Amino acid sequence: MSSVKQCRAGSHHWLMDTEILPDCGPAHFDIGFWHGNITGQSHGRGTTYFVSHQEHRLVLRHYRRGGLVGKLLDDQYFFTGLKNSRPFQEFRLLNWMHNQGLPVPRPVAAHVQRCGLIYRADLIQQQIENAQDLHQLLCQQSLSEQQWFDVGCAIASLHNLQIYHHDLNIHNLMMDSQNRIWLIDFDRCQRRSGSAWKAQNLARLKRSLSKERQTSPGYFWQEQEWHALQRGYQHSEHIK
Known part of the structure; x- marks a missing residue:
């Protein structure tokens, strides 16, 4: 500590x-x-x-x-x-x-x-060693189903402890050389009670992915990959 x-x-x-x-x-x-x-x-x-x-x-x-x-x-x-x-x-x-x-x-x-x-x-x-933000990665390559699953698990680990991320977008998620997922930029974030905001937090991330796919030619993200993220999130939510 x-x-x-x-x-x-x-x-x-x-x-x-x-x-x-x-x-x-x-x-x-x-x-x-x-x-x-x-x-x-x-x-x-x-x-x-x-x-x-x-x-x-x-x-x-x-x-x-x-x-x-x-x-x-x-x-x-x-x-x-x-x-x-x-x-x-x-x-x-x-x-x-x-x-x-x-x-x-x-x-x-x-x-x-x-x-x-x-x-x-x-x-x-x-600094998170040997890491890239997921937006940079998705401009170059796709992520595997397991990697999207791990993204969902990482987000759920925060939500399980009632951490609200004010700006949950694809730029604020990182992956290191060991494929571990990290979250960054916690300005204006907070511990928050209740659960209604959690779905809204995830929706914000999905909107950022959709926006990047529209503005970045050849962006390596497809709508169906969101399901793997949801499975990871739900898996970690159930074992909290």
């Missing part, structure tokens, strides 16, 4: 896993700190950096808004308390899920820099 410590220096507040980054400070959330240790990057709403630290491979992400609000506020969020801040919530949820053995990345550090009524934020987590 990871050891989490909360720290403060002026306007900076952060959580850190002392087993991985025992000397973590505000500088660690600036990509300039990692100069010479950057191993890659990916582009989405913003740039996500992959960095090395001793024997660890880490992912550094700066929080940015999407949609029309993002055009106005970019990386600014209204401050209503540290416990309500997006990185602190994501860190604590990931830490709990990791300790439960769920297929999610281990959180390493979360950072909030407050400026009056707003804050900016960052998250560092462990």
Whole structure:
């Protein structure tokens, strides 16, 4: 079980896993700190950096808004308390899920820099080694029935513990070199009671697959493959 410590220096507040980054400070959330240790990057709403630290491979992400609000506020969020801040919530949820053995990345550090009524934020987590997101894979090859079954099992493992994924789409599912399925990006996710939302969560994933098939020529996904995912989900749901 990871050891989490909360720290403060002026306007900076952060959580850190002392087993991985025992000397973590505000500088660690600036990509300039990692100069010479950057191993890659990916582009989405913003740039996500992959960095090395001793024997660890880490992912550094700066929080940015999407949609029309993002055009106005970019990386600014209204401050209503540290416990309500997006990185602190994501860190604590990931830490709990990791300790439960769920297929999610281990959180390493979360950072909030407050400026009056707003804050900016960052998250560092462990990189999932030798993994690709399923969208990238499906642009190149099809998945086997067993692999789709395993996707369903992975999603059910979260739902069985009442974890709602706010943005369950094909980009936020990954497969490593051992064919293990992982889920990523838990911003605005939460533990939620009840069960009605679970079918809606799955429907969101199916919509993302249908959308990618329409927009990506030669996309390796067929409607009937959804049944294998459902079987995996139902199998894991029954043995929870």
